Amino acid sequence: MKARAAFALAAGLWLAALARDGAEAWVAATDLPPLAVETGAEVLARDGRALRVWTVADGRWRLATEPGLVDPLYLAMLTAFEDRRFADHPGVDWRALLRAGWQAVAAGRVVSGGSTLTMQVARLLEDSGTGQWRGKLRQVRVALALERRLSKAQILSLYLHLAPFGGNVEGVRAASLAWFGREPARLTPAQAALLAALPQSPTLRRPDRAPAAAAAGRDRVLARALEAGLIDRDTHDAARAEPLPAARRPFPRLAPHLAERLRAAAPGQGRIVTTLDADLQARLESLASEAVARAGERLQVALIVADHRSGHILASVGSAAYDNDARQGFVDMTQAVRSPGSTLKPLVYALAFDQGLAHPETLIEDRPTAFGRYAPQNFDRQFRGTLRVKEALRLSLNVPVVALAEALGPERLMQGLRRAGVRAVLPGNGVPGLAVALGGVGVSLEHLAGLYAALARGGVARPLSALPDAAGAEEGERLVSGVAAWQVGDILAGLAPPDASAPGRVAWKTGTSYGHRDAWALGWDGQHVVGVWMGRADGTPVPGAFGGELAAPVMFAAFARLGPQRAALPPPPPAALLVDNARLPQPLQRFRPRGALTGPGLATAPEIAFPPDGAEVALDGAPLLARIRGGQGPFTWLADGVPLAVGDPGREVHLPVPAGAGAVTLSVIDAAGQAARVRVTLAP
Incomplete structure (x- = not known):
């Protein structure tokens, strides 16, 4: 009976088509379902790969795509297997319907289907049934109407979004990510064939639950592709031997803190393209996990890497594990305001060089000194006496930098931070004092990296951004002269790296905040700036934590994961005064504090x-x-x-x-x- 009904339906539709005038009016009066397809929000890397994706409102994974972003072999296999005359028929392949009905009558069972891709889109748009003749007739009517209102590319796009692939996965892009962990732009022949076969029986052919049925469906598509000349015999045989995916893969979840922040800032934007490098982001997230793996369960880490020439953020790791409650991984530590310790000292020296207060070869005193009621001491409680300014910076001595800060004035330091785009938070929103030079102010890792990027860029400050339209949109503001910025970089490049490599490739500085709460390391080469923070997200001390011992090795490991071919630090500007102390102008030979x-x-x-x-x-x-x-x-x-x-x-x-x-x-x-x-x- 079912076979006879199928034939009767096919024949009836064929006869209805002959009544052209009546059929045209019938199709024209079709009330189409909504054609807009909801897709999940996504944050993308700079090459278009997904960093983070979300489901649609009903919990289904459905992601935006277009035919041009899908492997051509998959599209060819799909039409060869499902709808060979898709490019030519008006929405219904009458010959295929008639053949399917005739085969059903002759065999007493359904031998082949007559549904076109357009009819399948009609069914998916309305979720209409396939077993009742009324549902089939509705699919025919909607398919004919769709062909009159949409292009073939638009109809194919609807199929690519709505086709079911098992469970709550819909659309070829979500399916490719779920089953293969890759975008559908490049698929193996076996992968393309499986994706072409799955929508026919998405539950019965799920490769993780019914591998035999999945393999049989895939192999049928491969056989059809061989018959159609889409692949050769060797490719067919190799594809049949390729293992099926044993389980669904997790959807991309790179840069979760940044992705959540960008999505919250643009709630109506479905696709947000960033400047992030997906491969680098994955490598640095792995590095972050390694950095805390052998430490206490509460130790946390954050990293940021940017191209200081463009202002583009290339990687942003807010924590070692987004869902680690013990480490409070949900807190984005690239944005948290913490004490920077000694990492502001390069700014003090750059401003002092810029103002003509000192030169790297200037002699300065490191002796017990009281600045009013403030008497800073060095971290090791020792004093070095008379030494050169460049040595005072490399040794991160406190008394010399406070003397320079006094000559500059604390407000000038705060102005410098503001020009660098740093939102500096003073304790109790009080008046800035000399303690600012030693980290007596709150800043975030992202803003601190922006300050170092300004020094790396020759003294021009420009905000870092993960959005391509925002990064580098402004020309930037001059923070210090190019000479002063280079002088600081040249001094910091003379520090020996903790990985025992030769100095000179990276200009870098560490910092440790009061009470060992924050360990920092920031540095730059000719193209990249890298910032690392380590500590506890709740702000409690980490006994024995020092920036040089804890954060610096992670920073140099991050530089190593940028790859071996990195830009060198720049040569000295033509105006740089490259002389020893004896040949400096007399006022610059020795720094004398104010008064x-x-x-x-x-x-x-x-x-x-x-x-x-x-x-x-x-x-x-x-x-x-x-x-x-x-x-x-x-x-x-x-x-x-x-x-x-x-x-x-x-x-x-x-x-x-x-x-x-x-x-x-x-x-x-x-x-x-x-x-x-x-x-x-x-x-x-």
């Missing part, structure tokens, strides 16, 4: 009388006229830390215009080491 006694005369501090601070000076090709009052000659003049005149005895001087001009910091240092500075704009 230091210099002998008889005790001249008043110098003051730049012209040009005034904030002035715009039109030079019209002439040198810059500068005047000074107070101070003790001779005087040294600098622009952005580059000497313009050394040992000039006069209080009025004509200075050469700095290369490039524009906004510059003009500084003067007198014979007693006292300095004054103004910020002016020069128009040549």
Whole structure:
């Protein structure tokens, strides 16, 4: 009876088609179901691969795709197996329907199906049944109407989204990720054949539950592909021998903290493309797990890698395990505000170089010193006496950097942090003090990495971003001169790495916050900046934790996972003063803290009388006229830390215009080491 009914239906439809006028009106009056298909939100890597995906509202995995993003062999196998005349028929393949009905009558059972891909789309859109003639007739009507309103590519796209592949998996992209762990753009012949076969019986052919049935279905598709000339005999035989997937794979869940944050910021956006490198992200998430595997159960780690030239974030690891409750893995430690310890010292030195207060070869004192009521000590409670500034930075000594910070002023440090895009949080929102130089402020790993990226970029600050349209959208703000930024990088590149490799490839600095709560390591090469934080997410101390011992090895391991071909650190800028201490301008040979006694005369501090601070000076090709009052000659003049005149005895001087001009910091240092500075704009 069923076979006769199938034949009768096919014949009836054929006769109905002959009544063209009536059929056209019947099709035109079809009320189509909604054609918009809901797909799950997804965050993608820069090459389009999924980092993180979500289900649709009813819990089904269904992901957006298009025919152009699917392996052509799969599409060819699909049409060869399901609908050979898909490109030509009007939605219903009358010949196939008639043949299916005739075969059913002759054999007494269903031998072949007559449904086209368009009819299957019609069924999937409405979830209409296939066993009742009314449901079949409805599929025919909707299929004919779909063909009149949509292109073949649009109909195929609907199938690629709605076809069932077992369980709560729908659509070829979700199926490819679930069964093979890969995007469907490139599939093996065996994989393509299995995906073509599964929708016919998605429950009975699930390879994890019914491998024999799955293999039989796949092999039928391969046989049809061989017959159609889509593959050769060797490919057919090799595909039949390929193992079936034994279980569903988990859907991508890379960069979960960042993905959740981006999705929350754009709730209506279905696809968010990022600047992340999926392979690097996976390698660094593995590194994060390794870094805490042998540590206490509460130790946590966060990493960030960015291309400092573009501002693109390439990898962001918020914790070692997103769902580890003991380590509070759900907390994104790239965003958490923590004390940076000594990692702000490079900024202090860069500003001091930029302001003409010091040079890497300048001598500075590391002795017990009280700055008012503040008397900092070094981490090891020892003092080194007189040493060069570059040595003070490499040794991360506290007294020298606080002396420089006092000369700069704490507010200048805070301004520098703001220009670098760092949101610095003062304890109790109080007034900044000299302790800022030693980490007495709260910052996040992402912002701290942005500060180091500014130094790596030649002193130009630009926010880091994981969104391609946001990263590098701004030209950036000058934080320090290119010379000052290079000087700091050159000093930090002289530190010996913990992995016993030769120094010079990475400029790096570590930090440890008060009470061993935070261990930091940040560094850069010619292209990348890497930041690492380690500690406990709840802020409790980690006894014995030091940035150099805990975080630095992880940072260098992250650099190693960038690959062997990395950009070298830049050479010195042409304006860099590469001399030893004896050949420095006299005021730069030794740093004297503000208010230091210099002998008889005790001249008043110098003051730049012209040009005034904030002035715009039109030079019209002439040198810059500068005047000074107070101070003790001779005087040294600098622009952005580059000497313009050394040992000039006069209080009025004509200075050469700095290369490039524009906004510059003009500084003067007198014979007693006292300095004054103004910020002016020069128009040549």
